[in-house]
Every structure is written in structure tokens, then in C-alpha cells.
Amino acid sequence: MSRRVVRRALTGYALLLPSLIGVGCFLLLPIVVVAWLSVHSWNLLGPVRFTGWDNWRAVLGDRQFGHALVVTLALTALVVPIQTVLGFAVAALLARRRGGTAWQVLYALPWMCAPVAVGVVWQWVFAPTGGALNAVLGRRIEWLSEPALALPSVAAVSVWSNVGYVALFFVAGIRAIPVDLLDAGALDGAGGWQRIRFLVLPLLRPTMFFVLVTGVLAAFQTFDTVYALTKGGPDHRTDVVAMRIFSEAFDAARPGRAAVMAIVVCAVMMLITVLQHRYFRDRTSYEY
Numbered sequence: 001m002s003r004r005v006v007r008r009a010l011t012g013y014a015l016l017l018p019s020l021i022g023v024g025c026f027l028l029l030p031i032v033v034v035a036w037l038s039v040h041s042w043n044l045l046g047p048v049r050f051t052g053w054d055n056w057r058a059v060l061g062d063r064q065f066g067h068a069l070v071v072t073l074a075l076t077a078l079v080v081p082i083q084t085v086l087g088f089a090v091a092a093l094l095a096r097r098r099g100g101t102a103w104q105v106l107y108a109l110p111w112m113c114a115p116v117a118v119g120v121v122w123q124w125v126f127a128p129t130g131g132a133l134n135a136v137l138g139r140r141i142e143w144l145s146e147p148a149l150a151l152p153s154v155a156a157v158s159v160w161s162n163v164g165y166v167a168l169f170f171v172a173g174i175r176a177i178p179v180d181l182l183d184a185g186a187l188d189g190a191g192g193w194q195r196i197r198f199l200v201l202p203l204l205r206p207t208m209f210f211v212l213v214t215g216v217l218a219a220f221q222t223f224d225t226v227y228a229l230t231k232g233g234p235d236h237r238t239d240v241v242a243m244r245i246f247s248e249a250f251d252a253a254r255p256g257r258a259a260v261m262a263i264v265v266c267a268v269m270m271l272i273t274v275l276q277h278r279y280f281r282d283r284t285s286y287e288y
Contacts, residue, residue: 037259044253051256059260067236068244069268071151075240076219078155079162084211086159087166088204092196094167095174104171107164115161119228122157126229144230147237154238157225162218166211173207174200209280213273220269241265 041051059065094103110118125132126143134140143153177200185195201208223242226232232239232247241261249258 034259034262037256038263039256041254041256044250044255055254055256055260059257059264062257064236064239065241065244065261065264068239068241069265071236071238072220072222072240072242072265075151075155075158075222075238076216078152079158079219080212080215082155083159083162083166083215084208086163087211088170090163090167091170091174092200095171104164104168107167109164110161111165113161115224116228118157118161119225123229126153145234147235150230150234150237154222154226154229157229158219158222161225162215166215169207169211170204173204177203205280205284209276209284213276216272216276217269220265 038055039050039052040048041055042048090107094107123144124130128134128140128142128145131143133143141149143149181199181203182195185199190198221242222240223246226238226240226243227246230238232243245258245261245265248261249255
């Protein structure tokens with residue numbers, strides 16, 4: 001290679017170096033550490049011992065971890081469809097409205113707030129005595145301590161926090177659709193719902209794919225909201241995998257088993273993402 005080509009390559013890598021350091025320190029290195037911990041035993045204070053596959057056998061046979069996976073899947077099934085539908089509905093209202101930027105900021109504020117702070121506010125809303133929601137309904141309901149209501153209540157808070165975030169992407173997607181296509185549909189006699197069903201939604205599939213993938217990943221990593229509202233209770237009904245990993249690593253002082261749990265959860269999320277990609281791959285067009 002000529003000196004000029006080598007110089008340009010070295011310059012490019014030099015400019016990438018800060019980002020590569022960040023990726024290495026905060027992404028690749030933690031992955032290596034988690035994989036290493038998964039085959040070692042450590043109580044956070046004493047010496048580290050190699051245990052082979054003992055942690056894997058213990059986690060894969062742990063009923064509590066299996067229950068946490070089921071709870072997380074249930075939470076995901078509640079949160080992702082509802083926040084996607086509501087986010088699209090909000091975006092449809094904002095996309096053609098004057099002064100929409102201010103409304104977009106207002107809708108996105110819950111997502112920008114710290115999850116723990118949001119949890120504290122909603123604790124007051126759900127409080128059985130003196131809570132805002134029970135005051136409006138005029139009756140006492142144990143929203144966070146009733147096993148049948150705890151998970152839907154947590155899901156409602158997650159949906160409330162994320163609807164604005166989802167709506168921002170749908171607004172961008174709707175505004176990118178050429179108006180000529182919508183006008184042509186109207187001239188052909190398509191009503192409002194028909195234009196949404198046969199024009200808007202098919203053209204929003206790239207946005208839909210992104211929203212669904214990120215929504216599932218975020219739901220699987222839910223921790224702060226659950227910790228602030230229920231701490232995994234009552235009766236382990238909101239004991240999501242992130243809570244289980246935290247409890248195993250710090251309460252039980254078994255980071256090796258927590259590392260195995262994190263690897264299993266990562267594998268499940270990758271599988272769901274691959275399935276979503278395969279579904280949208282042949283149904284998505286990036287050109288209008």
C-alpha cells in the first residue's frame with residue numbers, strides 16, 4: 001500500500017480510538033468478565049474458586065429463576081403491545097398538528113425522568129390510603145400488594161413512561177411518508193382507516209421493527225420501576241429477571257450464578273430479536 005493509504009488508515013483508526021476504548025471498556029470487557037464469573041464461585045469478599053459448570057446446573061434447575069423468566073415474559077407481553085398501540089395513536093395525533101414539538105416534549109418527559117423518581121410518584125398514586133387513584137375511584141384497592149394487581153400496575157407505569165418515547169419514533173416515521181401517497185389513496189376513495197391500514201402501517205414497518213425490538217429489550221431489563229414500586233413482591237408476582245439477578249449477586253453474594261442468569265437472559269433476548277428480524281425481513285421496504 002502507498003504511504004498515503006496507510007496514513008489515511010492510521011488517521012481513521014486514531015479518530016476511532018476514543019470510541020473503541022469506550023466499547024472495549026464498557027461493552028466487551030464486561031461480557032468477558034460475566035463469562036468468566038459464570039464458571040467461578042465468589043462471595044464478593046473471599047477468594048475466587050473455579051467451579052466449572054456448577055453455577056450453570058444450579059441456575060438451570062432454579063425454580064425461582066424460571067418463575068422470574070415467566071414473570072418477565074408476562075410483563076413484556078403486557079407492556080410492549082399496549083405502548084406500541086398507544087404510541088402510534090399519539091403519534092398520529094401529533095404528526096399533523098401545529099405546535100407538535102411542544103407536545104412531543106411533554107409526552108417524552110416521563111421517559112426522560114429517573115425511573116426511581118417515577119416509581120416514588122406512582123407509589124403515592126397507588127397508595128391504598130390517601131392515594132390519588134383510590135381517591136378518584138372512591139374505594140380502597142391494594143394496587144401494589146394484591147398479587148393479581150401488582151404486575152398489571154407495574155406494567156401500567158412502564159407503559160405510561162414509554163408511550164412518549166415510542167410516539168417520537170412514530171411521528172418521525174409518519175412525517176417521512178410522502179404526502180403524495182396519502183393524497184393518491186384519498187383520490188382512490190380510501191377512507192381514513194383504510195389509509196392507515198393499507199398505506200401508513202405498511203410504510204411504518206421499519207419504525208415498527210425498531211420500536212418492537214427496543215421495547216422488548218427494555219421490558220426484559222426492567223428493574224428500577226419494579227424495585228421502587230414492589231421490590232419483587234407480593235408473593236414474587238413482580239420478581240422479574242433483573243430483580244432476580246440483583247438479588248442473587250448482592251443479597252445472596254453469588255455473582256457467579258447471577259452471571260449465568262445474565263447470560264441466559266441475553267440468549268433469550270437474542271432469540272426474540274432474531275425471530276422479530278425474520279418476521280419483518282421480507283415484509284419491510286425502506287424505499288417509498
